């Protein structure tokens with residue numbers, strides 16, 4: 001699909017009015033408290049827990065993600081954001097998962113479908129795909145081969161289709177066409193036959209995003225899309241994310257870059273020590289006392305070394321915000 005072509009709406013969202021301002025106006029009326037109900041949630045999470053030994057990495061009581069919005073999930077290092085992503089997309093299982101005998105009561109509903117112990121490929125088929133903090137482009141495969149892995153109607157996966165060449169050949173052609181359209185859109189078409197390992201860090205991020213879109217998901221979950229991306233590609237990534245939302249894809253992303261969070265998100269969810277501690281509009285939530293305490297509290301007894309540079313930037317961003325707010329109030 002070229003940038004000028006009308007985008008195909010995901011079928012799951014055909015009734016959603018993709019009007020950003022109307023959506024934002026709706027969100028502005030919501031109470032800014034953890035677990036607040038959304039007008040039209042695509043994802044609703046109930047009581048999901050993940051413990052590693054004696055440590056609770058995730059303990060989310062209730063969270064709703066608004067359909068058609070860009071929601072940022074932020075929080076200090078170790079807050080549980082990636083683990084939460086892993087649980088929701090079936091890359092990990094909750095410690096309180098429902099089992100036949102015993103087990104807990106973790107449950108989440110995606111697009112009207114109840115998920116409990118769903119595997120990653122089932123989650124992707126349900127319309128929920130994710131990217132990873134460290135890009136997972138398969139470096140010894142070409143860019144096109146990487147894209148084809150992202151298609152969820154791979155002919156070889158289906159035992160009934162695989163023996164019938166005309167059927168799978170048609171699907172293969174369809175997938176290649178879609179891959180080419182997406183690569184054009186992400187300006188990677190010239191690299192189609194290159195090895196993925198030869199792409200720059202930023203291009204690998206774009207490839208991962210493009211690959212995730214091969215299955216035309218209703219929701220894309222991006223884990224730190226900006227990490228390691230050079231400034232030249234930053235704007236292009238931001239534009240792509242906004243374009244996805246404008247086409248009706250729900251976006252949930254984890255990010256440490258506060259500029260990006262403020263710039264593109266419609267709603268912000270804040271995690272600390274595994275729990276959702278705040279939710280709200282990007283312009284206000286980051287100045288809430290609970291959020292400031294979570295960021296500063298997580299590090300008050302710690303020497304911030306070089307490897308904590310990202311985190312330090314987050315803290316600085318929040319401190320600047322507070323200073324600006326105090327200055328404004330004193331005027």
Ligand SMILES: Nc1ncnc2c1ncn2[C@@H]1O[C@H](COP(=O)(O)OP(=O)(O)OP(=O)(O)O)[C@@H](O)[C@H]1O
Nearest residue numbers: 052056057075076077078079080081082083084133
């Ligand atoms: N496989 C694992 N085994 C043991 N502990 C784990 C495992 N995965 C995550 N943890 C721990 O769970 C907690 C939450 O980690 P997680 O990576 O989800 O946080 P995060 O908010 O994504 O952090 P960051 O912003 O640094 O990526 C951390 O204390 C981490 O050390």
